[in-house]
Amino acid sequence: MLAEVAAKLRRLREDAGDTQALALVRVGFGLLLLNEAWLATQELRDQGFFGDRFHQPYLPQALVPSAGLYTVLLGGQWLAAALVVSGRWARPALLAAAGLLVYTMLCDRLWFHHYRHTMAAFCALLALSPCDRHLVLGRAPTKNPGPLWAQHAMKAQVSLMYLASGGSKLLDPEWRGGQMWRGMVRALGTVPAALETPLGASVMAKAAIATELGLAVLLWVPRTRRAAIVVGVLFHLAISQMTPVRLFTIEMLLVYLLFW
Amino acid sequence: MPLLGPRGRAWFCAIFFGGELLLVATAGLRTDRSYGFQMFPEASTVRMRIDRRLDGGRVVPIEQGRWQARDCAGGEHTFVWRQMVHSPAPAALGVPVGAPYGVDNEVQRARDALRWVADHTPDDCETRALVAHVDRTRNGQALDPVELEAARAR
Numbered sequence: 001m002l003a004e005v006a007a008k009l010r011r012l013r014e015d016a017g018d019t020q021a022l023a024l025v026r027v028g029f030g031l032l033l034l035n036e037a038w039l040a041t042q043e044l045r046d047q048g049f050f051g052d053r054f055h056q057p058y059l060p061q062a063l064v065p066s067a068g069l070y071t072v073l074l075g076g077q078w079l080a081a082a083l084v085v086s087g088r089w090a091r092p093a094l095l096a097a098a099g100l101l102v103y104t105m106l107c108d109r110l111w112f113h114h115y116r117h118t119m120a121a122f123c124a125l126l127a128l129s130p131c132d133r134h135l136v137l138g139r140a141p142t143k144n145p146g147p148l149w150a151q152h153a154m155k156a157q158v159s160l161m162y163l164a165s166g167g168s169k170l171l172d173p174e175w176r177g178g179q180m181w182r183g184m185v186r187a188l189g190t191v192p193a194a195l196e197t198p199l200g201a202s203v204m205a206k207a208a209i210a211t212e213l214g215l216a217v218l219l220w221v222p223r224t225r226r227a228a229i230v231v232g233v234l235f236h237l238a239i240s241q242m243t244p245v246r247l248f249t250i251e252m253l254l255v256y257l258l259f260w
Numbered sequence: 261m262p263l264l265g266p267r268g269r270a271w272f273c274a275i276f277f278g279g280e281l282l283l284v285a286t287a288g289l290r291t292d293r294s295y296g297f298q299m300f301p302e303a304s305t306v307r308m309r310i311d312r313r314l315d316g317g318r319v320v321p322i323e324q325g326r327w328q329a330r331d332c333a334g335g336e337h338t339f340v341w342r343q344m345v346h347s348p349a350p351a352a353l354g355v356p357v358g359a360p361y362g363v364d365n366e367v368q369r370a371r372d373a374l375r376w377v378a379d380h381t382p383d384d385c386e387t388r389a390l391v392a393h394v395d396r397t398r399n400g401q402a403l404d405p406v407e408l409e410a411a412r413a414r
Contacts, residue, residue: 013269047346054345054376056369091261110348110369112294112361121280128264128272149269156277164284164297172301179399183303186400187358243300 012152019146021257022126023087023134025154026094028254029123030084032247033097036119037077040104044074056109064107073100084123087136094127115248118161122255125154151258158255159216166212169205176209178202188242211235219259229259291365304363304398305356308370310341313389313409325353329384337383344380345373356397363396363403370394371408378410387412 047053049067057064065073077100083093101120105111130146169175178201185191185201194200211231218228233256240249264272287296310322312329320327325341345351348360349369359366370392378390389411396403 013266053343054349054373056349056372095261109292109294110346112292114297114299117295117297124276127261130263147263147269149264149273153273153276156273157280160277160280160284161297164287165299168287168293168296168298168301174399175301179401180300180303183400184300187303187305245299 013149015148015152016145017148019130019133019148020141021260022129022131022146022151023136025254025257026087026090026126026131027085027135028250029094029119029126030081030086030090032119032250032254033077033081033084033123035247036101036116037074037081040074040077044071050108050111055107058106058109073104076100087132087134087139090132090136091127094123094131098123098127115245115251118248118251121157122154122251125150125157128153154255154258155219158252158259159219162212162216166209166216169209170213176205178205181205181208185242191242225259229256232256291368292361293365294361300360302359302362302398303400304359304366304396306350306359306363306366306370306397307354307356307395308350309354309393310374311391311393312387313391314386315388319391322353327384327387329386331383332385335383339381339384341377344377349373356395363398367394367396367406367408371410374408374410378412381412384412 043050049070051064051067051070055064077097080093080097080100083089084097098120101116101123105116105120129148129150133142133144133146135141172180174180178198181204182196182198182201185196195204215228215232215235218224219232221228233253236249236252240246283295284297287293287298290296293301311319312322312327313319322341326338328336328338330336341353342351350357350366350373357366374390374392378387381387389409392408394406394408396406
């Protein structure tokens with residue numbers, strides 16, 4: 001069994017193939033990074049420098065940038081995002097963008113969002129893939145097969161996220177019992193009344209947990225992969241309709257391209 | 261930027277996913293459970309109101325998120341909570357606000373915000389301490405209220 005797993009991991013590590021999907025995902029994340037830079041710029045313009053108001057740094061205060069340095073970093077965020085979209089210097093730009101995202105979240109915990117953490121993780125992994133062989137501004141595509149280990153690592157990241165998310169819900173009695181679901185749908189007011197009942201909420205909670213844990217595995221099984229992709233897409237679109245997590249949904253749908 | 265060779269790939273994955281697993285395993289140690297991919301952990305709310313404890317122990321509520329106080333030279337100043345504390349920290353006082361990362365995290369944010377404001381209002385020479393009263397609900401159930409206090413350095 002262990003030998004089989006080791007052999008499978010070796011095959012994934014040595015795997016090579018078409019890199020067009022990686023380029024498409026790169027462009028998608030580049031656009032999301034542009035959006036992040038835009039959001040940060042808007043916040044700076046409308047609310048001022050975050051260091052002048054209450055903020056919660058993980059880092060020592062001495063490592064939190066001044067207003068001037070923060071403006072420069074914001075310029076770096078714009079530049080990195082533009083390079084990622086263009087395909088020129090895209091891989092170092094992805095690493096820089098991921099680093100800047102993590103650094104800003106460490107400067108102020110109030111900036112932490114799952115979608116930002118997810119974006120940083122996927123950008124770092126994408127930077128190690130040959131995602132700059134297609135869709136590059138002013139350069140013809142390179143058609144040779146490229147190493148796909150980083151693509152598989154991104155897929156593993158998806159499974160890890162589902163396992164962590166579904167696992168934490170499964171271990172929380174209030175979550176699996178449906179209390180959290182009831183509270184959430186009451187607050188959102190966007191879900192049919194039947195799902196607010198104790199039974200409806202309990203069923204929905206268990207279905208959500210089963211979906212996340214199931215997707216973590218079934219996306220890797222050749223026989224179930226396509227069906228799992230369809231379920232996953234519907235799952236994320238449904239969450240996106242009920243809650244304000246659209247950027248996270250876009251990230252997940254982009255990475256689903258790598259499973260196809 | 262060169263692509264990693266087989267050995268480098270294995271090392272990178274071990275470090276990257278080892279780090280991710282460590283963050284997931286330790287998420288419960290952080291009030292916001294950050295970096296642990298714990299999506300929608302709670303449907304919780306907090307409602308916070310703040311009092312000022314003045315010289316002599318008199319307690320005065322902060323109303324509509326603003327108060328007036330004199331500096332040590334006698335000049336009068338207006339302080340506005342919302343200008344110092346922005347969302348997603350507890351910027352709105354007296355109304356229930358959602359705690360998307362959990363009620364414990366929202367209380368932690370309230371405690372840190374109170375401390376920050378106490379430390380960044382040097383022109384208020386009257387307030388001895390800021391005292392916050394936090395009403396909490398977790399997944400629709402009311403929890404015991406919490407009282408927080410941030411004494412001011414004089």
